[in-house]
Amino acid sequence: MVSGTKRKYYMLGGKGGVGKTSCAASLAVKFANNGHPTLVVSTDPAHSLSDSFAQDLTGGTLVPVEGPYSPLFALELNPEKAKEEFRSATQISGGSGIKDFMDGMGLGVLAEQLGELKLGELLDTPPPGLDEAIAISKVMQFLDSQEYNMFTRVVFDTAPTGHTLRLLSLPDFLDKSIGKILKLRQKIASATSAIKSVFGQEGTPKPDAADKLERLRERMIKVRELFRDTTSTEFIIVTIPTVMAISESSRLCASLKKEDVPVKRLIANQVLPPSTSDCKFCAMKRKCASVVSSCNRHVKELVLQ
Numbered sequence: 001m002v003s004g005t006k007r008k009y010y011m012l013g014g015k016g017g018v019g020k021t022s023c024a025a026s027l028a029v030k031f032a033n034n035g036h037p038t039l040v041v042s043t044d045p046a047h048s049l050s051d052s053f054a055q056d057l058t059g060g061t062l063v064p065v066e067g068p069y070s071p072l073f074a075l076e077l078n079p080e081k082a083k084e085e086f087r088s089a090t091q092i093s094g095g096s097g098i099k100d101f102m103d104g105m106g107l108g109v110l111a112e113q114l115g116e117l118k119l120g121e122l123l124d125t126p127p128p129g130l131d132e133a134i135a136i137s138k139v140m141q142f143l144d145s146q147e148y149n150m151f152t153r154v155v156f157d158t159a160p161t162g163h164t165l166r167l168l169s170l171p172d173f174l175d176k177s178i179g180k181i182l183k184l185r186q187k188i189a190s191a192t193s194a195i196k197s198v199f200g201q202e203g204t205p206k207p208d209a210a211d212k213l214e215r216l217r218e219r220m221i222k223v224r225e226l227f228r229d230t231t232s233t234e235f236i237i238v239t240i241p242t243v244m245a246i247s248e249s250s251r252l253c254a255s256l257k258k259e260d261v262p263v264k265r266l267i268a269n270q271v272l273p274p275s276t277s278d279c280k281f282c283a284m285k286r287k288c289a290s291v292v293s294s295c296n297r298h299v300k301e302l303v304l305q
């Protein structure tokens, strides 16, 4: 994993509490100690990257992590900020949702179509995972900038399984939805210019709003491409040796493969080392771990089958 100087992205995901953040932080330190300027990003709204490094990493900006030989920076993304950006990019007129805008223009009929297209919901209540998708797209934006193009390893500490799966399918969903909004905007623009000439009403959608939407759509396409780029991206499943964690990891792996997301490595975390002085709890935990790994063949085969 440390060979080569071409930029690589590693996304760590899995069941809640298995050690995604701990493993993402350890992997980032390993890369930095092997000569890679590294960035570790937490997209999990419940950040715990600061705890892993025992350093305050909050604030939504890149913070240098003390210790490793090569530069290691950490970033705890602020999903609220990302959501705000989506809302402002999709507002049609100052502050009101698209439906009010169209009613105001006497285009209630078109608003019904909007209902069918379910775009109203998209604009007023963004889908789960949206904030992370936008946050990741921002990370990619600044990674392309001169200032941050030195990073050759980027490690994403993602949210627990369900959130991540929605995040992975989101760029597609957004690309299509924003495409519909832009088409609808086109219709509104031509309809309003017709109305304007008859009633002389103001309220044509701000031209820059369409550009903002178009830019957002392009960024979502880039996120989708990043997730599926087998030459630069890899999703690593983190699990622990319990039946429940392995079952959930197996489902996650099947979903990732269905979304064409490259996944080939698994971290079996918190495996108890052999010990003679086990307390009852540890003895039971070890027994369970050995039963799980033996009767379910090797954890890796089972999850990554």
Ligand SMILES: Nc1ncnc2c1ncn2[C@@H]1O[C@H](COP(=O)(O)OP(=O)(O)OP(=O)(O)O)[C@@H](O)[C@H]1O
Pocket: 015, 016, 017, 018, 019, 020, 021, 022, 023, 044, 046, 048, 159, 160, 269, 270
């Ligand atoms: N290999 C390990 N050895 C000992 N403790 C560990 C190990 N990995 C994780 N832990 C501990 O388990 C707890 C959960 O770890 P962590 O926060 O990394 O999991 P997570 O999957 O990111 O959790 P969440 O889903 O809540 O974000 C923490 O207290 C952490 O210190």
